[in-house]
Amino acid sequence: MEIVLAIAIGVLTGSGVWLLLRPRTFQVIMGLSLLAYAVNLFMFSMGRIGLAIDKEPVLASGVPQDLHHYADPMPQALVLTAIVIGFAMTALFLVVLLALRGMSGTDHVDGVDARNSQEMP
């Protein structure tokens, strides 16, 4: 499970960074989303007791009350907040993207037509 998760995070991050460095705004926003997913998965795996598969989410009666018997709730709380914030920011970014698209008539991140970008600064 750790290996699968690590590979998933790596692939998402790699694709995200690659897309983020592309000149088209749509690719940039997809890259940012992938990066956000990778970060969220990464945070899940950073719980105090590792991944804690098949453990109680919180303490329950009949289970010994020590750290080995329940999952760390903290990463979940953090991920929830990060998702909410990341989602709002992505929505805002999308609006800016559309505004720039409307103003410049191209979806290049610098607002220039990529074919002419060599000639015109």
Next chain:
Amino acid sequence: MSIFSEWTSALMPHLILAPIMLPMFTAAMMLLLGEERQRAKLVINLASTLLGLIVAIALLKWSKATGGTASMGVYLPGNWPAPFGIVLVLDRLSAMMLVLTSFVALCSIIFAASRWHRAGVHYHPLFQLQLMGLSGAFLTADLFNLFVFFEIMLAASYGLLLHGSGRTRVQAGLHYIAVNLAASSLFLIGASMLYGITGTLNMADLAQSIPSVAAADRGLLHAAAAILATAFLIKAAVWPLNFWLVPAYSAATPPVGALFALMTKVGIYTIVRLWTLMFSSEAGASALFGSMWLIGGGVLTMAFGAIGMLGSQRFSKLAGYAAILSSGTLLAATGFGQNELTAGLLYYLLSSTLAVSALFLLSDLVERWRNDGSSFSPYDEDETAPFLTPELTPQAGTNFDEDEEVLVGRVIPAAAAFLGIAYLMCTLVIAGLPPLSGFIGKFAMLTALINPLGMGSSAGMQLGTPGWTLVTLMIATGLIALIALTRSGIRVFWASHARTAPRLRLVEALPLAMLLLASIMLTVKAEPVMRFTQATANMLHAPGTYVKAVMSTRPKPGPVAHEAPSLPAESAMGSATESATGSRQ
């Protein structure tokens, strides 16, 4: 004044919450007002910012008066003891930053009242939310809440940057938002790695547990700190990561640019705060980790900022590069980890922020004056160069010094004289020339660098290559900034051809005068201010006090006592996460 301090101490543990709650309520209230109630919103915004300034001054006085180890206000919003619940901490450094923030914000909103707040919708709520994020970032003592407050601050700053719209702003905003979203991802990665290693997000608890991290985990700890620091360095505009700053800041409306001058200081603040807590000399094997990176990054940033200043002519661009220059200086000085130097650094932080904000405000007035009332230069619109026609002959009315009339005895209009003097003062502060506060800040830093034991004593430690590099660069960048600013100043104020007198309104001149007056006050009151920053620096470099104050604060007993023993590990970490998870309680 005694009534004032009595009132403060009566309110005290709860007053720490005010810098966050006041802007939040104000913003929420203003959202309920319709968009046509601009004047009411402006009045509310002004009143709230003024009240915020008064509260910040009260907090500063409180943190100064109580002295010693008790000079730290710790507030437990969730009433959980320190490593489990969230904590707000007020110490001298955060109180100082709060006063600076409120003051610059007050100047900015007065300036915006002249015309800029009408350039788009929801200026006032966004402004207040930005203040909330800034204050929260200064007060929080918890990594994840730092992230939340950073995001509040950034979300508001995106809105403020785009305020007024226009293609330049949207384009600069696109880069700015993309860079900051990537930085937020880095922040989360760093914070969650630190949590994975140490099991805590509380800064004081983190500082406590770093010396005892297993040797096998230490590389991972350093990697986590470096990733986290990268997120802050992007905010602080360190060299390879600052390409977005100048286009974004100079594209923003001038009062927003003045407010944004604070945002680079948030990056510096968090680095100073976290670095001195986590990697102080008491941190065992990790002591002073990354100091060379901070110095190196700072030095490169200084060089970049200085070269950028040489290469720019418009005042808003100059102000942007001046912000980069000042944050580079601060960063490099942080990396040495000496308390004398840190004291000088904090003084320089105050003075340079005021000067950069003033320069942003000034840029608006000068641009408008030069373009006879319009906000855009005529040569920005079409393709011709500012002085030359396409045939490379001077345009009519351009002064090339030869065969010009004698300038002696020409009457300078009062408004033009005011602008000129304001510009002169900004130049003196940014370049670090006497007699203003920039000189004192730089002088204090140079003295501390050359002889950390103080001016009188003969024995000092060896400066080394990094120290000499910083000394050289601080003097050299001062000279370069002087050249760049003087050149632009001559072009605008001296070599001006027949031009109408600038029309200044009181609401525009007042905030500028306030910022400059604050800089003068900083000079006049240099001794008490330096004593204050010295006490702050001493406390920063002895993190034991901070850790003890946070960890020993006990929650207030609730009305229902002696229930079943609570399970501390179950507590949620932040108020934001609490509301997000909901049923976790």
